[in-house]
Amino acid sequence: MSNEFDIIVIGAGIAGASVAAHLAETRSVALLEMEERPGYHTTGRSASMYEPNYGPPSMLALTRAARQHFDEGGFLTPRETMFVMPDGQEDDFEKLMAKQKGISEISVSDATRRFPLLREGYAKRAILDSGTADIDVDLLHNSYLRLFRQRGGELHCSSPVTAIEKNGQWKLRAGDLSLSARIIVDAAGAWGDAVAALAGKKPVGLQPKRRSVAIVPAPDCDNFMSLPMVGDIGETWYCKPQSGKFFVSPADATPVDPHDAYADDMTLAEGIDRFQNAVNYEVTRVERTWGGLRSFAPDGSPVVGYDKADDGFFWLIGQGGYGIQSSPALSRLAAALVRHEKPPSDIMDEGLILADISPDRFG
Numbered sequence: 001m002s003n004e005f006d007i008i009v010i011g012a013g014i015a016g017a018s019v020a021a022h023l024a025e026t027r028s029v030a031l032l033e034m035e036e037r038p039g040y041h042t043t044g045r046s047a048s049m050y051e052p053n054y055g056p057p058s059m060l061a062l063t064r065a066a067r068q069h070f071d072e073g074g075f076l077t078p079r080e081t082m083f084v085m086p087d088g089q090e091d092d093f094e095k096l097m098a099k100q101k102g103i104s105e106i107s108v109s110d111a112t113r114r115f116p117l118l119r120e121g122y123a124k125r126a127i128l129d130s131g132t133a134d135i136d137v138d139l140l141h142n143s144y145l146r147l148f149r150q151r152g153g154e155l156h157c158s159s160p161v162t163a164i165e166k167n168g169q170w171k172l173r174a175g176d177l178s179l180s181a182r183i184i185v186d187a188a189g190a191w192g193d194a195v196a197a198l199a200g201k202k203p204v205g206l207q208p209k210r211r212s213v214a215i216v217p218a219p220d221c222d223n224f225m226s227l228p229m230v231g232d233i234g235e236t237w238y239c240k241p242q243s244g245k246f247f248v249s250p251a252d253a254t255p256v257d258p259h260d261a262y263a264d265d266m267t268l269a270e271g272i273d274r275f276q277n278a279v280n281y282e283v284t285r286v287e288r289t290w291g292g293l294r295s296f297a298p299d300g301s302p303v304v305g306y307d308k309a310d311d312g313f314f315w316l317i318g319q320g321g322y323g324i325q326s327s328p329a330l331s332r333l334a335a336a337l338v339r340h341e342k343p344p345s346d347i348m349d350e351g352l353i354l355a356d357i358s359p360d361r362f363g
C-alpha cells in the first residue's frame, strides 16, 4: 500500500465517491471514510428523488446537467411529485408558482385521481411536477465506488481524518494511516467545516439541518408503488412509496451540529399527525425511523472550488437537499476544476455561474 498520492478525498458519501472516481482516471487517489462503510451518513438516508425543479439556481443547472448520466445508467424510475395546498398556505402556493419552473396547477379532482389517499376537503389547490423520478442511490453510489477501484483508487474505511498538516505536501492522520498528497478534497458532508478547520482553513459557515423520516406500513391501495410523492406546499410533511412501504417525513430542517443523526420523536409524531390529517389512511405503527443531515452554506448553494488562499485545498460541500440528484454533474465539474481544466461545456450551458458556488464568495 502506498502512502503518497496525488489527491486525497475525505468522505466517501456520494460527493466524495463520485469525484474520486473521475479523478482516479488520471491521478493517484485515496478516498478516506471514517465509518466502516461508505454512504453511512446522509447519502444513505435520503428520499432518493430526482427533482429538476427543486433547489437554488446552481443546483437546478447541475441537476439538469446530470440527467443524461442518470438516463444512460438506468438510475431513474419515473415518479411524479404533487404539492397540495390546505387552508392557510395560500401565500406559499403563489410563491411556489412564481418561483418554480416546470410545474403546473392541476385540479383537486385530478390530484385525487393521482393520489386516491388524499382526504376529501384537505386540498384546496394542487400542483404537479411530472418530470421527477426515484433515484436508485445504492446503484449510483456503488457504480462510482466500483469505477474508482477499477481505476486504481484506494478506499480506506474506518479511517477518520483527525490531523491535517501542510509542509510542502499535505500530511494526514486517518486512523492507523499516515498519508500524504499535494491536494486534498473536502467532501466530508456535515463535517465539511470541521475538516476545513483541521487543515487550518476558515469555515464557510456550513449548517447541518436534521430531517427525520418514518417508515410506516403501506395502505391497502391499488398500484401503491406508482403513487406520486406528495407533500403540502408549506413543507410541513411529505410522503412517498419506498420499497413497498410509506416513507413519511415532517420535512423538518432543525439546525444541529454534525453528528450521527437520529429522528426527533416529537417532531416525527407531529409530522405524522399532519400527514394523517391529509390522507384517509391511519398509521397504526411506525416500523423504522432515521434522521439525516442536509448541510447548507449560508446562501444555500454548494461550495465548490479551491480555497482562495491555498491551491491544495479543494472544497466540495454544502449540497443541502440536492446532493444525489446533482452528483453526476457536480462530480464532473469538481474533477475538472481540481485538474485546472475548463468546466464541462454541457454543465455551463445549463446556466451554472461558477461565482455562485465558489468558496471565494465567503471572503
Ligand SMILES: Cc1cc2nc3c(=O)[nH]c(=O)nc-3n(C[C@H](O)[C@H](O)[C@H](O)COP(=O)(O)OP(=O)(O)OC[C@H]3O[C@@H](n4cnc5c(N)ncnc54)[C@H](O)[C@@H]3O)c2cc1C
Pocket: 010, 011, 012, 013, 014, 015, 016, 032, 033, 034, 035, 038, 039, 040, 041, 042, 043, 044, 045, 046, 047, 048, 049, 050, 159, 160, 161, 162, 187, 188, 189, 190, 191, 195, 211, 212, 213, 291, 292, 293, 294, 317, 319, 320, 321, 322, 323, 324, 325, 326
Ligand atoms: C431525509 C433526507 C432526504 C433527502 N432527499 C434527497 C433527495 O431526494 N434527492 C437528493 O438529491 N438529495 C437528497 N438529500 C440530500 C442528499 O442526501 C445529500 O445532499 C448528499 O447525500 C450529501 O452527500 P455527501 O457525500 O456530501 O455527504 P455524506 O453522505 O454525509 O458523506 C460525507 C462523508 O464524509 C465522512 N466524513 C466526515 N468527516 C470525516 C473525517 N474526518 N474523516 C473521514 N471521513 C469523514 C462521513 O462519514 C460521510 O460518510 C436528502 C437528505 C436527507 C437527510
